[in-house]
Amino acid sequence: MLDKRMTAAEIVAQLSDGMTLGIGGWGPRRKPMALVREILRSDLKDLTIVAYGGADVGMLCAAGKVKKLVFAFVSLDAIPLEPWFRKAREAGQIEVMELDEGMFQWGLKAAAFGVPFLPTRVGLGTDLAALGGLKTVTSPYADGETLIAMPALKLDAALLHVNRSDWRGNVQLFGPDVYYDEWFAKAAAKTFVSCEELVDRMEDHYPDTAQANIFERCFVTGVVEMPCGAHPSSMPPAYGWDMKAFKAYADAAKDPGDWAAVADRFVGKSEADYLNSFGGKEAVAALPLPIF
Amino acid sequence: MTDITLAELCIFAASEAFRNNGEIVATGVGPVPRLAASLAKLTHTPELMMTDGEAYLVEQPVPLGPRGDYKPKFAGYLPFSRFFDSAVWSGRRHAMVTPTQIDRFGQINLSQLGGTHQQPKTQMLGVRGFPGNTIYHPNSFFFPAHTTRVFVEAEVDMVSGVGYNPAKRVPGGNYSGVDLRCIVTNLCVMDFGGTNNAIRVVSLHPGVTFDEVQAATGFPLEKGPLTETALPDAEALAIIAQLDPHNIRASVIKDNPPAIRAN
Numbered sequence: 001m002l003d004k005r006m007t008a009a010e011i012v013a014q015l016s017d018g019m020t021l022g023i024g025g026w027g028p029r030r031k032p033m034a035l036v037r038e039i040l041r042s043d044l045k046d047l048t049i050v051a052y053g054g055a056d057v058g059m060l061c062a063a064g065k066v067k068k069l070v071f072a073f074v075s076l077d078a079i080p081l082e083p084w085f086r087k088a089r090e091a092g093q094i095e096v097m098e099l100d101e102g103m104f105q106w107g108l109k110a111a112a113f114g115v116p117f118l119p120t121r122v123g124l125g126t127d128l129a130a131l132g133g134l135k136t137v138t139s140p141y142a143d144g145e146t147l148i149a150m151p152a153l154k155l156d157a158a159l160l161h162v163n164r165s166d167w168r169g170n171v172q173l174f175g176p177d178v179y180y181d182e183w184f185a186k187a188a189a190k191t192f193v194s195c196e197e198l199v200d201r202m203e204d205h206y207p208d209t210a211q212a213n214i215f216e217r218c219f220v221t222g223v224v225e226m227p228c229g230a231h232p233s234s235m236p237p238a239y240g241w242d243m244k245a246f247k248a249y250a251d252a253a254k255d256p257g258d259w260a261a262v263a264d265r266f267v268g269k270s271e272a273d274y275l276n277s278f279g280g281k282e283a284v285a286a287l288p289l290p291i292f
Numbered sequence: 293m294t295d296i297t298l299a300e301l302c303i304f305a306a307s308e309a310f311r312n313n314g315e316i317v318a319t320g321v322g323p324v325p326r327l328a329a330s331l332a333k334l335t336h337t338p339e340l341m342m343t344d345g346e347a348y349l350v351e352q353p354v355p356l357g358p359r360g361d362y363k364p365k366f367a368g369y370l371p372f373s374r375f376f377d378s379a380v381w382s383g384r385r386h387a388m389v390t391p392t393q394i395d396r397f398g399q400i401n402l403s404q405l406g407g408t409h410q411q412p413k414t415q416m417l418g419v420r421g422f423p424g425n426t427i428y429h430p431n432s433f434f435f436p437a438h439t440t441r442v443f444v445e446a447e448v449d450m451v452s453g454v455g456y457n458p459a460k461r462v463p464g465g466n467y468s469g470v471d472l473r474c475i476v477t478n479l480c481v482m483d484f485g486g487t488n489n490a491i492r493v494v495s496l497h498p499g500v501t502f503d504e505v506q507a508a509t510g511f512p513l514e515k516g517p518l519t520e521t522a523l524p525d526a527e528a529l530a531i532i533a534q535l536d537p538h539n540i541r542a543s544v545i546k547d548n549p550p551a552i553r554a555n
Contacts, residue, residue: 071418072419074417081417085415090407090412090413091411096410098403098418098419100419100422100424101420101421102376102421103423103424121428122423123423124454124465125426125451125455125461125462125467126419126422126423126426126452126453126454126460127409127451128419128423131450144464145465146463146464177373178371179372180372291358291359292344292346292354
């Protein structure tokens, strides 16, 4: 179907218990938080989450949605240790597969190319291989080098937040860095995209920025317009991260330390309620871009 | 020059790690390493490449913190989405970082402390890019508090970065890229120039003794030349001040002590 418009609830209805979900973005940047919040409002459970983690991972762990996490880090940058992820780990609540950042994208690429693994030196000499059950392969050529076989990170679905899309899934991504969103899209059986701005036909509105179409629409299954959908993570050039909101979220991990007691504040009954509680679209649009 | 701080001495000493590194990406994570890499580029090693801390390459290192009217000038582009292809897996990078633990083999840990991998006592960041960094390109380290909690007696709790531990080396692997260079701490400068890449003390900061460093280290250290770490010169101090206008470096080492201890 060429018209890929869906509601957030319809997207979540496409997901099921036990699925492996990839979440795009990086730490506190470019996270599809509105879709994550929609998952948090649902009964979905036993998920395997594959992410360069930020509050997406922290919230899903806190809400008990995560069976297994595939990660290289979980961090909010200025708050280096993601407090809710930390709680879940220290309680022994989740299974993990810990990877190097580069191996992680290598695994997405293996999935995208449909091969069972891609070879790499990364992981040799560390505890990763033993802890993650990673196997080695020997080069069949004269060098005979032993390499780690990084398994394909096949995703049942990927969730991404992009700057623009049309209803056919022609996306445009801006900002200084789009991280590995392209490879999440290609590693997934289905990719669902929320966007800051939805237009009818991209070529009628933004033909001059077609180079920002970093993955093609054949990799997009569903599209939903969700302005401010990355909040509290950053979505350059539209808005920066909301460090005040992250701070409140981090503080809540200590006091009261109980997700059920604070979930309403950080998830909301609906996306409109959620945004209103943080000052609405105007307040989000006014968040300055971070300084590095 | 009695008002030189220990942090400034460390920045100056750490900048030496990048001397004559060539056309590679110098990455300093944290204020002291970042200022060190920037200082190296602005003084002895202009060929170094560097990012703005986000995604763009700059030829003029970007100052720390809020910048007022200063706008970084972008000369190139190196986002995370091409970082492994261009910088890490090509070996064209030297990173200076601060792990939570390091052991006698130079193995480092940023992932977890205590407990098990299923249930760590303390969960930290995760291994991040350490496994790839350490097998592919040079790495150096900065520690603002040299203690036996950092320089651990046994092996690190979770080996996140490759060191020179023969027992960890899977036979047939290519470890030719493992290149641990330099360790700068609040007490001394060390390298991996000892027997079988053992850690040795190269220089002691003014007023620090070898015995004091050894007492703060969980494993036996070898002795290098044991010179006194050089104080930064006026040019270096001016550049450091310009790159760190908010004096963030003052918050790095506890109580921001002077470079020369008051006795």
